[in-house]
Amino acid sequence: METIHIINKNFLDTSEYKLTIGGIQTYICTLLNLIKKKEKQAIVYQFSDHDFKRDYLGFTVIGVNVNVEKNFRKKKKLLYKKCMSKFNTYSDTLLFADDAMIVKNNVQRSLAIQHGITWDVAQENKTNDFLNKVYIFKKAIKSFRRISKIHQVRKLVCVDYNFVNWYRTQVAHSNIPLVVIPNSTPSNMSGSLSEWKDEDDTIKIIFARRFVKIRGTEIFASSIEKILKKYKNVKVTIAGEGPEEKHFKKMFSDNQNVNITKYNSSESIEIHCKHDIAVIPTIGSEGTSFSLLEAMASKCAVIATNVGGITNILIDNYNGLLINPSEEELSEAIENLIENKELREKLAIKAHDTVTKAFSRELWEEKWSKVFEDIAKK
Numbered sequence: 001m002e003t004i005h006i007i008n009k010n011f012l013d014t015s016e017y018k019l020t021i022g023g024i025q026t027y028i029c030t031l032l033n034l035i036k037k038k039e040k041q042a043i044v045y046q047f048s049d050h051d052f053k054r055d056y057l058g059f060t061v062i063g064v065n066v067n068v069e070k071n072f073r074k075k076k077k078l079l080y081k082k083c084m085s086k087f088n089t090y091s092d093t094l095l096f097a098d099d100a101m102i103v104k105n106n107v108q109r110s111l112a113i114q115h116g117i118t119w120d121v122a123q124e125n126k127t128n129d130f131l132n133k134v135y136i137f138k139k140a141i142k143s144f145r146r147i148s149k150i151h152q153v154r155k156l157v158c159v160d161y162n163f164v165n166w167y168r169t170q171v172a173h174s175n176i177p178l179v180v181i182p183n184s185t186p187s188n189m190s191g192s193l194s195e196w197k198d199e200d201d202t203i204k205i206i207f208a209r210r211f212v213k214i215r216g217t218e219i220f221a222s223s224i225e226k227i228l229k230k231y232k233n234v235k236v237t238i239a240g241e242g243p244e245e246k247h248f249k250k251m252f253s254d255n256q257n258v259n260i261t262k263y264n265s266s267e268s269i270e271i272h273c274k275h276d277i278a279v280i281p282t283i284g285s286e287g288t289s290f291s292l293l294e295a296m297a298s299k300c301a302v303i304a305t306n307v308g309g310i311t312n313i314l315i316d317n318y319n320g321l322l323i324n325p326s327e328e329e330l331s332e333a334i335e336n337l338i339e340n341k342e343l344r345e346k347l348a349i350k351a352h353d354t355v356t357k358a359f360s361r362e363l364w365e366e367k368w369s370k371v372f373e374d375i376a377k378k
Contacts, residue, residue, distance in 0.1 A: 001091075002376070003041040005083045006031075007076075008097035011046045012061055017054050021210075021241065023290050024115060026265050027183070028097055032057050034365050038372065043086065045079045076103045093375055099156065102149045109375050112150060114158040116287025116308050117166060121214060151176055155375055157368075159183050159287040160309025179371060182312060183288040184364035186269065187297040187356050203234050203338050206275040206300070208268065208291055209282075211242030216281030216305065216325060218244075221251055223281075223331040228257060231338055237275065239263055265290075272298030276344060277337050280304040283325040288312055293359050296320070296351035301344040303333045313359070319350040 011028060013020050019029065028044065035042045036058065044056070048063030055061070064082045066075040080103045087094065089107070096102045096112035119142060147170055150156050155177045158164055164178055205224070209215040224236055236258045238248050245260070252258035263271055268291075272278060278295030279302075286308035293313070295302050302320040304310045316322035321337070323329040337344045 001039075001041055003043060003086075003088065003092045004035055004095055004372075005087055005092060006042060006044045006095045006097050007079050007083060007101050008044060008046050009101060011044050012054065012056060012063070014048045014050070014052070014063060017052075017056075017061075019056075021265070023183075023287075024098055024113075026290060027113070027115070029057065030184075030361075030364075031368070032059055034368055035059075037365075038369065040372075043083075045083050047075060047079070073103075076101055080105065093372070096153065099146070099150055102152050104152055108154065110153040111155050111157060111371070111375060112153045114150070114156055114163050116160055116285065117163055118285045120307065121284035147171060155179060155371065157181050157371060160312050162287075162308050162312065179367075181364060181367045181371070182309070182359055183290055183293060184359050184361045185290065185293040185297045185355060186361050187352065201233050203231070203277065204237070204275040205234060205277045205279060205334070206237040206239065206272060206295070207279050207281075208237070208239040208271070208295075209280070211240050211244035211248065213244065214283055214285050216283050216330075217247065219283070219325065219327040219330055220279060220281045221248060222327045223334060224258075225251060226331055227334050227338070228255060230335075234338065235259070237261065237271075239271065268294040269298050272300055275300055276348075277334065278302045279330070279334070280310070281325060281330050282307050282310070284308070286310055288359070293355055296359075297355045299348045299352045301337050301347040302351055303330065303337065313354070318347075319354045320347055 006028060008024065008028060010020050011025055012018065019025055032042055042059045044059065044061045046061065046063055047066045049065060049067050050063065051065045052063040053060065062082060064078050066078050069075050069078060092109065094105065094107045094110045099112045099114045102112050158178055158180050159182060161180055164180060167178065207220050211217055227234055228236065234257065238258065238260045239262055241262050248260055252260065272295050278300040280289055280292045282305050284307055288309040292302060292304055292310060304314055304320060304322060305325040306322050307325060314320040314322045321333045323333050
């Protein structure tokens, strides 16, 4: 039986052997469910501080002790070496779950997933001309290395067109097949909007992301602070975890209209259903955002920034509000949706319709099934 060998940095927590939080981990789980439907086998290999072998979702997860190496490139090679010890050249497929994990190889049936551009955030020091030039030079070197890496696989699956467009500006001609399969989400919310949302005057806003600056924590916190002072009928849920949690708690722990919490990724649709507006104020580094798709599937009116693959999902004023990543524009957009119920409901309905037709789990599975079929012919 064919086995898909999946190489990833951190899939399970190595102390409790539970799934770690992150978009790539969610992606792998969805992929494993498809592999099970296709009656294939899979093994996931990951970094660890000790060797282990565990069962997860009916599949094998192998942890490789990489602490013997300090260099990231050498750590990746340890995973690859372990993978090759179990790899059948004639029937198996090698899948790098993140293009950053690609190592030099000669496997014919090899794939990698590109989860979106991660190098589009401007440096903080903009005043020193010399440092600017050094920064631009380093980015050019990283771009060259990235292109060299992806030429090690036979097919690259991209979650958005933003990366594809960038790649075309770097390489005029390439023999690497790029396949775009946008991220997806289940959507089971049939019925009218009023069946799912409360009909009272309270406006419920949710920010559900990793608590890191790149996800727009600072501009969200500043904007929502102003909104809460102006509108007494607004309640806010801030869901997630990360280094910026202390900042959120310092600003809002005494505000009864703010709930700081966290939930499992499987609960996302259920949680979002209870809210009217979802905010995705990323300042950079974004594919076809799971958070955005889940909010749209939950019939939330969404506000998102015009970065990365988000622009492959939203059309401004049709199925959401698309803004620049700035505090001023975010505040203005939130106020617009609070005060304009008709717009809020129109965007929510169109958002759900968009996800149902273009970002469904069924469509995603169809596209991935074809990728597996094509690579098996190699």
